[in-house]
Amino acid sequence: MLEVRDLKKVYHDDSGDCLALDGVSFKLPSKGMVFVVGKSGCGKTTLLNTIGGLDQFTSGDILVNNKGLSKFSVVELDNYRNSTVGFVFQDFCLIERLTVIDNIKLSLEFQNSTKQVDFDKLLSDIGLEGLGYRYPKQLSAGQKQRVAIARTLIKNPSIIIADEPTGSLDNKNANEIMAILKEISKVKLVIV
Numbered sequence: 001m002l003e004v005r006d007l008k009k010v011y012h013d014d015s016g017d018c019l020a021l022d023g024v025s026f027k028l029p030s031k032g033m034v035f036v037v038g039k040s041g042c043g044k045t046t047l048l049n050t051i052g053g054l055d056q057f058t059s060g061d062i063l064v065n066n067k068g069l070s071k072f073s074v075v076e077l078d079n080y081r082n083s084t085v086g087f088v089f090q091d092f093c094l095i096e097r098l099t100v101i102d103n104i105k106l107s108l109e110f111q112n113s114t115k116q117v118d119f120d121k122l123l124s125d126i127g128l129e130g131l132g133y134r135y136p137k138q139l140s141a142g143q144k145q146r147v148a149i150a151r152t153l154i155k156n157p158s159i160i161i162a163d164e165p166t167g168s169l170d171n172k173n174a175n176e177i178m179a180i181l182k183e184i185s186k187v188k189l190v191i192v
Contacts, residue, residue, distance in 0.1 A: 002028040007060035020046040033185035086152030088162040092144040094136040101132040107155040142173030
């Protein structure tokens, strides 16, 4: 379970302070799909980045399985980002010089994992059958997003954070990506 308690985030710069999150609190179950909605600039990405441990919060706390991120050591926070949380970004974040399979394998390399993976099955499950040795420039936007999802799934996180995962896609591909995330949400928490 994930709980956000009185979360505040203030950005400081030369022009002054900007309050991005002001006392946000909620609880989420261990599985299911949750949507964060609001106007542009209201703090959605900031909230997702703090939940994911990518951004520090000013005050409050985020509890994952009853342990507050504010109490995490640097190593624990790295482990949290590497193992508990998976990210799917709008811009895919693929490495152009790596094949589809090598882009997916990166997650395992960051975990120092020797896990054996049936890449044919994984690629087939997400609609990329036969495309494992292509490079990102040889893929459509929808296919690139599937690679990003596979890269997240391979590390088996309990929480998947998808920040505007369909923002770069046409309607057909957006619907297909949302169907994949909906299926994942049957066993994991997916925050979009």
